[in-house]
Amino acid sequence: MITVDIRADLNSEDQTGYVWTLLADARDPSLIKPGELVVAGDEDAPAVAVVVDLVEHPHGTIVHLDVVGTLDRFLALARRVVPAA
């Protein structure tokens, strides 16, 4: 079971063209900073995303995400990395 860093509906874009969700849906809000790579979505459909920005809103903080690929691709990349001897 995958635990995402921030729950998000990756279908949902706003006027910025980025996916948005709420900071309240992060398992650890301190992970959610502009430029950070995070796992976003849900346990059925996780994806890797870059945090674009955090926007204050009267009812919470909106997080914009730039989805950059499937988690599978990033895990495959990590497995290819061989530490130098």
Add this chain to the structure above:
Amino acid sequence: MSDLPDLRDHVRDDPTPRDAVVLIRGGPDAVEKLVAQAERVRTIFVLDGEPVLGISVYAALDDIGPASVDGILADKLVTYRVVHLVPLGELAGAGFTVLPTFRRPHMTVVLGGLDRVEPLLAALGPSQRNPHYGEEVRRRKGRLT
């Protein structure tokens, strides 16, 4: 008067899509997921000054290009292994209002209440494999204006 942004200000002035236009949503969906997202929308938006429950979908408005079925599956929804596809006319026939919101081809299905989540899930139908899953994602960097 609400202090929240009004979704109406983000409705595009698009021609009304044909009933045959296919709406696509990354899945698999479930009642809990739809409720969670509808509640997020209600947290940050209103519609015509009133609380609104909404669910995002993409409409295959073109035969080719980024707003076609393949274009949407290969870009917006490329990280979804499975997707739900439903003709606009079916959702409209089931009593849902679908608004063209934000950037083309994004649309918002407006729910009259949380009791409409289960009918929406039923209307979305079973999930289907996304043949473009895992293809390279085109970064959206620089879209913020």
